[in-house]
Amino acid sequence: MSSASFDDAAGRSPEAPNGPVALGITGRRFDWLLVAAVACMAVAYVRAIFFTPIEALQGAAQKIYYVHVSAAVNAYLALGIVALMSIVYLWLRDERADRLAESAGEVGLVFLTVVLTTGPLWGKPIWGAWWTWDARLTLTLFLWFLTAGYLVLRGAVDDAAMRARYSAVLGILAALLIPFIHLSVYFFNTLHPMPIVLKPDRPSLPNEMLVTLLVFFGACTVLCLALIRLRYRYAVGRDALLGLESEGGDR
Amino acid sequence: MRPTLLSSTWVIARKDLAIEFRTRTAFLAVLVFAVLGVAVFYFAWDATAVAALDLAPGVLWVIFTFSGLLSLQRSFGVEQAERAMDGLLLSPIDREAIFLGKALANLLFVAGIQLVTIPAVALLYNLSLGRPLLILFGVALLAAVGLVAIGTLFSAMASNTRLAELLLPMLSLPFFVPVVYGAAQATSTLLAGRPSQEAWPFLKLLIAFDLVFLVACTLAFPYTLEE
Amino acid sequence: MIVAQTGAPPDTAAYYHVAYAWAVAVYVGYLAMIWARTRRVRSRLAALESGGARARREP
Numbered sequence: 001m002s003s004a005s006f007d008d009a010a011g012r013s014p015e016a017p018n019g020p021v022a023l024g025i026t027g028r029r030f031d032w033l034l035v036a037a038v039a040c041m042a043v044a045y046v047r048a049i050f051f052t053p054i055e056a057l058q059g060a061a062q063k064i065y066y067v068h069v070s071a072a073v074n075a076y077l078a079l080g081i082v083a084l085m086s087i088v089y090l091w092l093r094d095e096r097a098d099r100l101a102e103s104a105g106e107v108g109l110v111f112l113t114v115v116l117t118t119g120p121l122w123g124k125p126i127w128g129a130w131w132t133w134d135a136r137l138t139l140t141l142f143l144w145f146l147t148a149g150y151l152v153l154r155g156a157v158d159d160a161a162m163r164a165r166y167s168a169v170l171g172i173l174a175a176l177l178i179p180f181i182h183l184s185v186y187f188f189n190t191l192h193p194m195p196i197v198l199k200p201d202r203p204s205l206p207n208e209m210l211v212t213l214l215v216f217f218g219a220c221t222v223l224c225l226a227l228i229r230l231r232y233r234y235a236v237g238r239d240a241l242l243g244l245e246s247e248g249g250d251r
Numbered sequence: 252m253r254p255t256l257l258s259s260t261w262v263i264a265r266k267d268l269a270i271e272f273r274t275r276t277a278f279l280a281v282l283v284f285a286v287l288g289v290a291v292f293y294f295a296w297d298a299t300a301v302a303a304l305d306l307a308p309g310v311l312w313v314i315f316t317f318s319g320l321l322s323l324q325r326s327f328g329v330e331q332a333e334r335a336m337d338g339l340l341l342s343p344i345d346r347e348a349i350f351l352g353k354a355l356a357n358l359l360f361v362a363g364i365q366l367v368t369i370p371a372v373a374l375l376y377n378l379s380l381g382r383p384l385l386i387l388f389g390v391a392l393l394a395a396v397g398l399v400a401i402g403t404l405f406s407a408m409a410s411n412t413r414l415a416e417l418l419l420p421m422l423s424l425p426f427f428v429p430v431v432y433g434a435a436q437a438t439s440t441l442l443a444g445r446p447s448q449e450a451w452p453f454l455k456l457l458i459a460f461d462l463v464f465l466v467a468c469t470l471a472f473p474y475t476l477e478e
Numbered sequence: 479m480i481v482a483q484t485g486a487p488p489d490t491a492a493y494y495h496v497a498y499a500w501a502v503a504v505y506v507g508y509l510a511m512i513w514a515r516t517r518r519v520r521s522r523l524a525a526l527e528s529g530g531a532r533a534r535r536e537p
Binding site (some may be wrong): 233 | 489490493496497498500501502509512515516519520523
């Protein structure tokens with residue numbers, strides 16, 4: 001598969017004038033960020049499993065908290081990038097912003113899935129219920145639907161410029177929607193108290209657990225950024241391929 | 252001289268409504284769907300366990316949501332045929348006016364459906380008529396503004412994609428949550444004869460949503476058109 | 479493993495194992511998906527490049 005044109009130092013060659021692009025996805029550049037991410041996650045897992053005490057009242061299931069919260073915060077981070085890049089795209093019409101939004105959206109959906117699946121796994125042993133309609137879980141559920149809708153929309157539009165514009169519009173409107181959903185859920189919970197007791201007040205974590213939480217959170221953040229970058233590079237390659245293929249068709 | 256935003260809006264709305272009422276098929280179809288839905292849903296619950304009064308707001312708003320979506324599906328389908336949209340875009344009418352005109356037409360369409368469905372619900376669910384019913388119409392109209400603002404924009408986008416029928420509900424429903432919640436709660440509060448102050452927070456939620464998204468969707472619409 | 483308090487905490491280990499394993503599975507699964515897609519794009523790009531180069535070299 002190796003083609004001499006890609007081994008040029010600057011990634012350029014007569015056959016591949018858009019060399020740097022090609023190098024970006026075919027290059028043998030060591031993905032240090034991804035390796036660091038995997039290493040950090042391994043460290044976080046080991047720490048959480050072997051070097052963190054089991055909580056007395058909730059048992060081992062309390063440890064799910066570390067995975068759940070880290071995933072949640074990073075999901076919000078990824079979706080924040082989507083919203084920001086949506087604005088940037090409509091303002092600057094730079095396709096890189098659109099590509100970044102696409103990548104962050106997909107990674108965000110992955111993290112949201114982890115949140116929504118580990119949540120019930122934590123909730124059932126701790127509060128006795130798989131699901132509660134409390135503010136945070138409900139908001140996360142709707143974020144999942146919005147992100148899924150965002151990705152389905154992207155998949156349904158063939159023209160790149162239209163796809164970028166539509167996605168950006170949806171991204172911005174979704175960001176505007178969040179406070180309204182939050183408000184609705186807040187009303188819902190204060191005016192219709194749940195029969196089961198809501199999330200028990202999280203007691204201040206003892207130091208060991210706090211450190212584990214921070215380690216996990218940091219590791220997830222590195223993973224989130226590494227995945228977004230990896231996905232972004234794939235998007236660059238895919239777009240280059242589409243560009244070349246359409247050129248070939250015109251000839 | 253460029254037409255004003257208001258006059259352009261009205262021209263577009265009148266055009267859409269004229270097309271609609273020439274055939275009246277879509278309106279009648281959605282109407283039948285709405286009333287049928289209300290009737291069918293009655294059997295989904297145990298009438299002895301849940302009072303009709305408690306059931307009515309929920310049923311009403313589920314039906315309004317889905318009949319609203321049906322109404323919106325056809326909204327941009329009208330222009331797809333023979334690329335009529337290009338003609339619209341070449342005219343000196345503001346892009347925003349096209350959106351507002353279509354939204355207005357949709358609003359009148361949806362309001363028309365509500366006008367018939369609400370009395371039908373009152374009939375089938377044995378609700379008291381009079382002042383509560385009038386307040387119900389008001390809440391319904393308020394909610395319709397929000398539904399139509401979102402739905403018109405997403406209908407415009409979805410009609411240009413491969414998965415139009417799937418995308419419109421999929422994208423719109425999360426946005427409908429605050430509207431449906433606010434409207435259903437206001438409705439049930441008012442129907443239960445409680446003081447209207449209790450319904451006020453929900454009405455505020457509805458009004459805020461309407462204002463924010465009417466403006467946002469109007470501003471976003473030009474971005475959904477080709478340069 | 480250190481137990482924080484005397485008196486056994488409830489045995490909720492099953493949930494914890496499933497959750498941790500599931501999270502790893504999701505992350506690794508997604509990583510594998512991006513890798514597979516990237517490899518496919520790479521090979522098609524390379525095929526296009528070498529095919530095009532060959533075509534251009536021929537008179």
